[in-house]
Amino acid sequence: MKTIELHKSVTASNDKDAEELRNELRDKGIFLANLMSSAGSGKTTLLSKTILDLKEEYRIGVLEADIEADVDGKAIEALGAKSIQVHTDGMCHMDAGMTRTSLEELGIEDLDIIFLENIGNLICPAEYDTGASKKVMILSIPEGDDKPLKYPLMFQESDALVITKIDTLEYFDFDMDKCIERVKYLNPNIAIFKTSAKSGEGMQEWEDWIRKEVKEWKNHA
Ligand SMILES: Nc1nc2c(ncn2[C@@H]2O[C@H](COP(=O)(O)OP(=O)(O)O)[C@@H](O)[C@H]2O)c(=O)[nH]1
């Protein structure tokens, strides 16, 4: 029986496509953040709050990727951000080609920051470079402090980790110090933020990180 290793060759060219896309965005001074997490960890909620806080400073666009649903896209659209819903037809991640097509459909020339809400899982999105300027992983308190042990690649690949729903800390056996120690062991350079989109705690630090990263990105345009 003939077997072809599609995964490997696809990944090899995806890396090249992603690098090209990243360079094009850098030349245009457009910052693309790839938001990745499990389903339900609070991506859309964090994004909504972040858009409300930053929309006077930046022109923000959103790519809402989902296997088939539209609810998150509608929530973001209601905030007045320029956005599109992307259906991946069963695919569990976005790759660079899909991201490029989505950006073309969105129209990006008038934007400063684009957030890609990736498909909710911690495995496939970690393996595919989308061409984003920075990768941001979101982990919520109810998911547990042992996630870095279960999905190390996602933690290794990310530039920032936003720990969400910290308003629920008292209800869960989540050991924050242990979690951060595990994450830093995998990725010593990762920026870590502890937030609650509900109470607003920690949002300022996370948003300041975006401001800093966007500034640096534009300086290298
Ligand atoms: N208590 C609390 N709940 C939150 C917070 N952020 C999100 N949620 C809830 O978590 C659920 C999933 O959030 P959502 O943003 O849709 O997650 P996504 O699937 O990653 O986009 C929703 O019921 C939110 O209201 C938070 O900071 N605190």
Ligand SMILES: [Mg+2]
């Ligand atoms: Mg969502």
